[in-house]
Amino acid sequence: MAKITFIILAHENADHVADLASLLTEWDPHANAVIHYDLNSPRAQFTRLSERTANVPRIHLVKDRIKCGWGNFSLVDAVVRALRVVRREKINCDKVMLISGACMPIRPLAELSQFLDAHPRTEFIEAYDSSWMVGGLRKERYQYWHLFNHQKYPKLFNWHFQLQRIFWPKRRFPRALEPRFGSQWWCLSWSLCEKILNYIQKHPLTYQFFSTTWIPDELFFQTMAFRFTHMDNMAKRNLTFFHFNDWGKPIVLMDDHVDLLKNLPFFFARKVSSSAKKLRAHLADVATQPAPETPLKIDFSKRYHFPYKEMIAALPKASPLTLTLYQHHSDGLWTKALERNPRSFTIIYGPPRLTSRAADSLRDVAGLTVLGRVLHPDKVDFGPDVKSFHGLHSDDNLIRDFDRPAYFVRILSRIDNMAVIEICPGDDPQGEIALMLSRNAVVLPIMAEHDTDVMRQLYWTLCSGGGAIDGPHATPIDSFRAMQQAMDAKMPIDFRIRTETYLKAAKMAAETDANDWKAALRFRHGTVATPLAENLDTMEAAINALTMEELAADLPEDWRASVSMLSTLHARWRLLKLNFPVALPELFTTALELQATARDDAPKDLTESLRGLDN
Amino acid sequence: MNLNISLVFNQVSRYFAMRRFRQQLSLKIDRTAQIRKSDVLLFMCLRNELLRLPYFVEYYRKIGVNHFLVIDNDSTDGMMEWARSQPDISVWHTKAGYKASNFGMEWCNVLLKKYGIGHLCVTVDPDEFLVYPCMETRSLRELGEYMKMEKRQSFHTVMLDAYSNKPLSETIYNQGDNPFDVAPYFDRDGYVQISTLTMPTFTRGGPRMRVHNRHDPLKSPALNKIPVVWWQWNFRYVSSMHDLKPMKLMRVQDKESPAPTGALFHFKFFASLRDKAAEELHRKEHYFGGTEYERYAKESRENLYEEGISVRYESTEQLIRLGLMCRGNWL
Numbered sequence: 001m002a003k004i005t006f007i008i009l010a011h012e013n014a015d016h017v018a019d020l021a022s023l024l025t026e027w028d029p030h031a032n033a034v035i036h037y038d039l040n041s042p043r044a045q046f047t048r049l050s051e052r053t054a055n056v057p058r059i060h061l062v063k064d065r066i067k068c069g070w071g072n073f074s075l076v077d078a079v080v081r082a083l084r085v086v087r088r089e090k091i092n093c094d095k096v097m098l099i100s101g102a103c104m105p106i107r108p109l110a111e112l113s114q115f116l117d118a119h120p121r122t123e124f125i126e127a128y129d130s131s132w133m134v135g136g137l138r139k140e141r142y143q144y145w146h147l148f149n150h151q152k153y154p155k156l157f158n159w160h161f162q163l164q165r166i167f168w169p170k171r172r173f174p175r176a177l178e179p180r181f182g183s184q185w186w187c188l189s190w191s192l193c194e195k196i197l198n199y200i201q202k203h204p205l206t207y208q209f210f211s212t213t214w215i216p217d218e219l220f221f222q223t224m225a226f227r228f229t230h231m232d233n234m235a236k237r238n239l240t241f242f243h244f245n246d247w248g249k250p251i252v253l254m255d256d257h258v259d260l261l262k263n264l265p266f267f268f269a270r271k272v273s274s275s276a277k278k279l280r281a282h283l284a285d286v287a288t289q290p291a292p293e294t295p296l297k298i299d300f301s302k303r304y305h306f307p308y309k310e311m312i313a314a315l316p317k318a319s320p321l322t323l324t325l326y327q328h329h330s331d332g333l334w335t336k337a338l339e340r341n342p343r344s345f346t347i348i349y350g351p352p353r354l355t356s357r358a359a360d361s362l363r364d365v366a367g368l369t370v371l372g373r374v375l376h377p378d379k380v381d382f383g384p385d386v387k388s389f390h391g392l393h394s395d396d397n398l399i400r401d402f403d404r405p406a407y408f409v410r411i412l413s414r415i416d417n418m419a420v421i422e423i424c425p426g427d428d429p430q431g432e433i434a435l436m437l438s439r440n441a442v443v444l445p446i447m448a449e450h451d452t453d454v455m456r457q458l459y460w461t462l463c464s465g466g467g468a469i470d471g472p473h474a475t476p477i478d479s480f481r482a483m484q485q486a487m488d489a490k491m492p493i494d495f496r497i498r499t500e501t502y503l504k505a506a507k508m509a510a511e512t513d514a515n516d517w518k519a520a521l522r523f524r525h526g527t528v529a530t531p532l533a534e535n536l537d538t539m540e541a542a543i544n545a546l547t548m549e550e551l552a553a554d555l556p557e558d559w560r561a562s563v564s565m566l567s568t569l570h571a572r573w574r575l576l577k578l579n580f581p582v583a584l585p586e587l588f589t590t591a592l593e594l595q596a597t598a599r600d601d602a603p604k605d606l607t608e609s610l611r612g613l614d615n
Numbered sequence: 616m617n618l619n620i621s622l623v624f625n626q627v628s629r630y631f632a633m634r635r636f637r638q639q640l641s642l643k644i645d646r647t648a649q650i651r652k653s654d655v656l657l658f659m660c661l662r663n664e665l666l667r668l669p670y671f672v673e674y675y676r677k678i679g680v681n682h683f684l685v686i687d688n689d690s691t692d693g694m695m696e697w698a699r700s701q702p703d704i705s706v707w708h709t710k711a712g713y714k715a716s717n718f719g720m721e722w723c724n725v726l727l728k729k730y731g732i733g734h735l736c737v738t739v740d741p742d743e744f745l746v747y748p749c750m751e752t753r754s755l756r757e758l759g760e761y762m763k764m765e766k767r768q769s770f771h772t773v774m775l776d777a778y779s780n781k782p783l784s785e786t787i788y789n790q791g792d793n794p795f796d797v798a799p800y801f802d803r804d805g806y807v808q809i810s811t812l813t814m815p816t817f818t819r820g821g822p823r824m825r826v827h828n829r830h831d832p833l834k835s836p837a838l839n840k841i842p843v844v845w846w847q848w849n850f851r852y853v854s855s856m857h858d859l860k861p862m863k864l865m866r867v868q869d870k871e872s873p874a875p876t877g878a879l880f881h882f883k884f885f886a887s888l889r890d891k892a893a894e895e896l897h898r899k900e901h902y903f904g905g906t907e908y909e910r911y912a913k914e915s916r917e918n919l920y921e922e923g924i925s926v927r928y929e930s931t932e933q934l935i936r937l938g939l940m941c942r943g944n945w946l
Contacts, residue, residue, distance in 0.1 A: 246871055249764045251946055256752040275679065275754045311946055318938030322804055325773050326816055326867045326876045327941055329808055391923025399824065402832045403807040410804055414923070 002116040003030035005093040005190070007082040009075065010101025011038035011068065012274055014049035017101045023284050025058045027109045032091050036062040036078040040069075060085055069149050073210060075184070075217040080200060083193050094120075097187040102271035103240060104253075104283040110291040112239070112267045115298070116187070123192060124235045124300065126182025127226040133181060136248075137161075137214060142179060143170040146214040174206045180222040185240035185270070188225060196224045235300035241266035243306045251308075255279050260311075265298045321413035323406055330405045334434030337405030343412050344525040345419040346532055347435055350446030351462030353551055354543045354573060355422035358446070360384075361542035362420055367531035370420040374411060375404065375427040390414040404431060418442075418528045425463050425499045426491045436502070437581045442521065442529055444536075446543065447503050449572040456500065458571065461563060464490040465555040472558055476565075479558050502582060510576040520579040536575060543573045633728075636721040640686065644698055644706040647684075647730060654681035655755050657737045658726055660719030662688040663894075664741040665697060666887060669791050671741055672701065678745070679754035680737060684730060686722045688713055713898075720852045731846035735759035738856055739842050739879070744794065745772065747843075747877035748942040750931050755843070758875070761945050763845065765872065769864040770843035772877040773939055775801040776821045777928070778884040780920040787886045794882040800925040801880070803937050806838065814839070814858065815866045822884075822919040840879055841865070875943035878934055884919060 006024045010017040014037075021033040035053070037046050046065075053059040062081050068074045079098060086096065095116050105112070130138040144164045150157045173179050200207045210216040225234070241264050243251050250271050253261065255278045261269055272279060318324040320340045330337040348355040352373055362370050363383075371389070372381030380396050382389040392411065400407040408431070412419060423432060436443055448455035464487045473479040511517040514536065521529040548571065552563040650656065657680045661668075672683060683704040687694055688711075698704045709722065716722050723738055735756065739745060747758055747770070762770060777798040779786040788797050806820035816839050824835035840856040841864065851860045859865055867874045919925075926937075934940045 245944070245946075247764065247766075252757065252760065252764075254749075254753050254757055256749065273757050273760070275756055278752075308946070312944050315942055315944070315946070316932050316935045318941070319936055322938035323808075324938035324941055325806060325808055325818065326771055327869070327873060327938075329810060329816075331810065388923075391921045391925075396829070399805070399829060399832050402819075403809070406807055413804070 001028060001030060002095050002113045002120075003093040004028075004095045004097055004113065004116065005032040005034060005086055005091055007079060007086075007096060007098045008033060008035045008101055008103075009038075009068070009078055009082075009098070010035055011041045012101045014045040014052070016274065016280075018049055018052040019280075019284070020101065020104070021053065021059045022056065023287055024105070024109070025056070027288055028113065030092070031109075032058045032060065032086075032093060034060045034062065034082045034085050034091075036068075036082050037065060039065045039067040060089055060091075070151050071215045071217075072149060073213075073216050076210060076220045079217075079221070080197070083197055086190075087194070087197060093190050095187060096190055096193050097239070097268075098185055099240060099268055100185070100270055102274075103185075103268045104270075104272045104280060105267060105287040106241065106261045106264060106269045106283060107267050107286065107296065108289045108291050109287050110289075111295065114291050114295055115267070118295070119235075121189075121233045122235050122300070123186075123188050123225050123229050123233055124237070124239050125186035125188060125222060125225045126236065126238055126303075127180035127222040127234055128182055130179070130181060139179075140165075141214040141219065142173055142209075144168065144214075145171070145212045147212065150214075174203075174209055177206070177223050177227055179219065180226040181218055182222040183238055183240070183242065184217045185238055185242070185268075186221060186225070187239050188221075192225060192228055195228045196221070199224065199227075236302050237300050237304050239266055240268040240270055241306075242270045243308055245308070253279060258282055265296060265304065319413075321409070323409060330403060330409075332403055332405065334405045334408075334431050334438075337409045338434060338438050338440065341409060341412060341440055343415070343419070344440050344442065344528055345412060345415075345421060346442040346444065346529075348420065348422050348444050348446065348539075348575075349425070349432075349436070350573075351459060352422065352424045353462055353554055354446050354546070355424065356384075357542050357546055358444075358539040358575070359420055359422050361538050362532075362535055365531050365535055367417050367528070368420055369415045369417055371411070371422075373422040373424060373427065374400075374408070375423060375431065377427065380407075381422075404428060405434075418525075418532060420532070426495065429495055439524075439581065441581070442525060442532060443506075443578050443581070444539075444575045445503055445506050445578070446573055447507060447576055449574050450570075451504070451507070454566065454569065455571065458563065458566060458569075460487055460491065460496060461555070461559065462551065465552075465559055476562060479562055483559055483562065503576075506576045506578055506582045509578060509580075509582050511579055512577075514577065517577040517579060524580075536577070540573070540575050543575075632721070633725060636716055637725045639709045639711040639716070640707040640722060640725065641709070642705070643687070643695060643708045644704065646682070646703065646705045649703065650682050650730065650734075652733070653756070655679055655735045655737065655759065656681070656731055657683045657739065658686075658723050658731065659683070659739055659741055660686040660688060660713075660722055661690065661694075661741045662713070663690045663692045663694075663891075665690070665692040665694045666788065666790050667741050667794070667882070668694065668697065670793060671744070672704070674744060675737070676703070678750060679756050684726050686719065686726070688719065717853075718855060720855060724851050727846050727850070727852075728848060732848050734846060735762075736844050736846040737842055738844070738852065742882045743774070743840075743842070744880040744882065745842060745877060746880060746931060746934065746940070747772075748875055748931055748935060748940060748945060758843070759845065761875070762843075765874075765943075767868070767874060768845045768847070769841045769859060770877060771816065771867055771874070772840050772842055772879040773806060773818055774821070774838040774840055774879045774881045775939065776823055776881045776883065776919075777801050778822060778919040778925075780918070780925070782918050783884055783888065784886050786884060788882075794885075795880070795928060798882055798884060799927045800920055801928060802921075802924050803926045803939075805924060806939070807832075808839075825921070825924070826917065826919055842879060843877075869943075872944040873941055875945050876941045878940050880928070 008017065008021060017035060021035055025031045025033050037049055050061060053061060062085055064081060066074050066077055068078055144161060148156045148160055210220045213219060245251055253269060253272045254276045258279060320342050323330055323337060328340065348358050356372065359370050359372065362368055370383060372383045374380055378397060380392065380394050380400050382394055387394050423435065435441055448459060461483060473482055511520065518533040521533050548564060548567040552560045555563060657675055681703065685698065685704055685706045687706050687708050695706060698706045713719055727736055737745065778800055779798045780800060786798060788794060802821045802825065805825060806818055808816055808818045811817050817837060818839040819835045819837060821838060824832050828835035837857045841859045842856050844850060844859065849861065850864065852858065853860055935942055
């Protein structure tokens with residue numbers, strides 16, 4: 001059995017420290033504990049600790065205590081004082097283990113003893129060169145004088161350091177030593193500790209050198225151990241588990257971390273939260289158990305990698321179907337609301353009469369949830385005669401208009417399969433662009449087969465007609481003019497041009513072969529798009545079956561008369577088979593500008609060429 | 616220059632206002648000597664809420680509140696006698712107007728400034744129950760330490776209005792009941808968060824928007840609250856717990872890691888609301904002259920439960936999955 005002495009650097013609640021010390025000493029008659037209690041802590045706490053440890057033979061308190069502070073030399077000095085106590089009290093030990101008051105054993109202490117017996121000559125201390133530090137000051141820790149505490153006086157610390165960097169020469173490390181860095185917590189043999197104590201006695205000035213370095217507790221003992229130990233006997237890691245997060249603070253262990261600690265290849269863990277009573281009780285229970293049959297195999301030839309990033313990634317998170325409060329604001333922006341959404345949906349884009357007919361033809365198809373025109377200005381249309389849809393109501397339009405993208409995402413989050421949504425040009429100009437360009441969307445624009453002026457007029461009449469009320473007009477031309485005015489008021493000309501350009505581009509980009517299109521849909525959306533792809537012909541047949549009278553049924557009476565004049569027109573509609581989102585409308589505006597400039601140039605060329613003819 | 620004068624004038628007038636509000640409070644039950652340096656303190660202002668208090672106090676004690684600092688706005692239900700029997704409650708009494716003190720916030724500010732500096736301070740109403748990530752296994756102080764480690768001073772929450780699946784008049788709460796059993800449902804989505812100049816996370820939604828304000832959703836009440844703060848001398852609640860100054864406390868800062876956020880269960884929709892509404896209607900000491908209470912006095916048959924939106928509260932992880940709160944990187 002290894003004779004272990006634990007040095008405990010503590011500043012916490014006295015009862016916790018006393019409990020820990022008695023836990024560490026009671027399991028073995030050769031175990032000792034030396035406690036250095038921080039002078040900064042309340043006096044009453046120290047009195048309490050003294051009372052509790054007064055009559056316990058194997059718990060020793062350091063009498064000449066000092067005030068400890070993070071990154072200060074005091075943390076080295078406190079340990080040295082504790083080592084001196086070990087020497088003065090003639091404690092019989094062969095291993096010394098440095099832990100903090102917030103540490104707890106996570107394996108049976110008997111197993112620790114067994115483990116140390118198996119490796120009698122190994123010193124468990126990290127001693128790396130300056131690449132051990134992740135960032136911040138490295139060699140600068142000892143090259144410059146650090147007189148101010150970073151915690152207390154951060155600005156003074158920085159100014160002092162920067163001034164030195166400019167005006168002051170670098171210090172040299174003590175000649176006989178090589179700087180080594182590593183974690184503060186270690187387990188060394190008593191013979192090595194004695195060597196260190198002797199060295200301090202012999203070279204007090206070298207010891208003083210460390211008092212003006214930054215974070216000497218990660219430097220002094222590591223350097224010393226490296227000085228006195230053969231490389232083969234140096235373990236590359238220590239026996240206390242800790243992990244610093246991105247801000248250089250140790251992660252705090254709480255009641256629900258029992259599973260995390262279960263299989264860690266360490267004997268101690270830091271730092272246990274002061275209010276984690278259950279965890280403390282559990283670990284105290286574990287510590288007193290006998291050593292297990294199969295001893296723990298620790299690979300101390302390399303550093304231990306704790307999968308912190310993976311654990312953070314595995315924490316419970318909000319489903320991507322919803323916008324997390326305080327994390328993702330939609331801010332009324334469609335792209336922001338849609339960017340995390342993983343669901344595919346279908347958009348039928350065109351005049352409401354046609355889209356509703358196309359949607360109706362899909363209502364019985366399995367694997368599709370066919371809604372209506374959800375961005376309708378006066379209601380939320382979930383389909384004909386659907387009043388409520390999973391808690392959303394068709395008269396929710398004011399709530400929807402409060403934040404349309406968020407409401408749209410709410411609708412999608414209620415649907416497991418492919419949603420089919422109708423959109424009429426002009427329902428939400430901003431939203432249309434975002435939805436057309438969304439990677440989640442299967443966009444099916446409806447367009448006249450022959451892109452003529454009359455068909456375009458009919459298209460916009462159907463789009464802007466619904467609900468527009470118009471008095472009777474004397475002549476057809478009056479009626480037509482009123483129609484144009486209503487259309488202009490509802491949909492400005494630049495919006496119509498943009499949409500027409502979009503449709504033209506879509507027509508050019510659209511797939512002509514149905515099988516290719518199906519393959520492309522599967523490539524993007526997987527099998528959810530299959531029922532839609534199978535039924536494209538049904539939809540096209542349904543919209544082409546509409547007669548002109550049926551088309552004009554929703555329009556105001558006056559308009560209906562005008563439109564019915566077109567009854568002999570050969571009006572055929574197509575659903576464009578788009579594979580990928582059609583390029584940005586911004587590009588089309590530049591294309592339009594190019595066209596305009598070309599038109600300006602044209603007569604010039606013409607006159608020149610005519611002049612050439614003359615000559 | 617004008618700005619400077621007004622800044623100075625504001626400071627001076629605030630000083631006198633604070634002094635006036637301080638004088639309105641008289642300490643009736645003084646256990647403040649018990650407060651230790653590391654304690655978590657809870658501040659609240661109440662009137663005739665003895666019905667809820669026993670469970671409320673028990674709940675917050677369980678999650679790690681060490682001392683309750685209560686402002687009693689002239690209760691008549693024997694709250695003072697009850698508080699005398701509790702080991703960790705200090706009570707201040709006042710008869711002054713609730714509305715004049717900015718709905719009790721100024722009194723809380725006085726106490727927060729006097730006792731709260733350097734403490735983790737919870738400021739809630741007696742019908743609000745704080746829920747934060749990993750609440751089942753971790754105490755409020757551990758949350759506070761994590762906040763401190765990440766250099767966060769404020770903890771943002773969204774208020775979730777809880778209701779039952781029965782009409783309001785049949786949702787009866789008796790003293791000592793667990794309100795999470797009486798009114799276990801809340802809205803799983805439909806919370807709209809926008810950022811405005813004065814309130815970077817202005818949140819509205821829940822049943823009070825879905826049912827009560829459906830014809831004018833912009834008027835529905837704000838649901839964002841900042842109830843947990845590491846208090847400093849220059850902090851101040853402006854209007855209820857929605858608005859905390861200075862401005863940096865209102866912003867959710869997630870530069871290095873996402874900010875942990877929580878939820879505040881609001882148990883308002885009990886049958887007793889009707890009686891309270893009648894009284895408050897008489898007093899007219901609430902927002903907009905208590906128009907909200909006018910509604911409640913009229914409509915007690917209504918049912919806030921809606922299939923598809925309402926879900927039963929199960930655990931904190933459920934709220935995280937629904938996107939209503941966030942665990943951040945709190946391992």
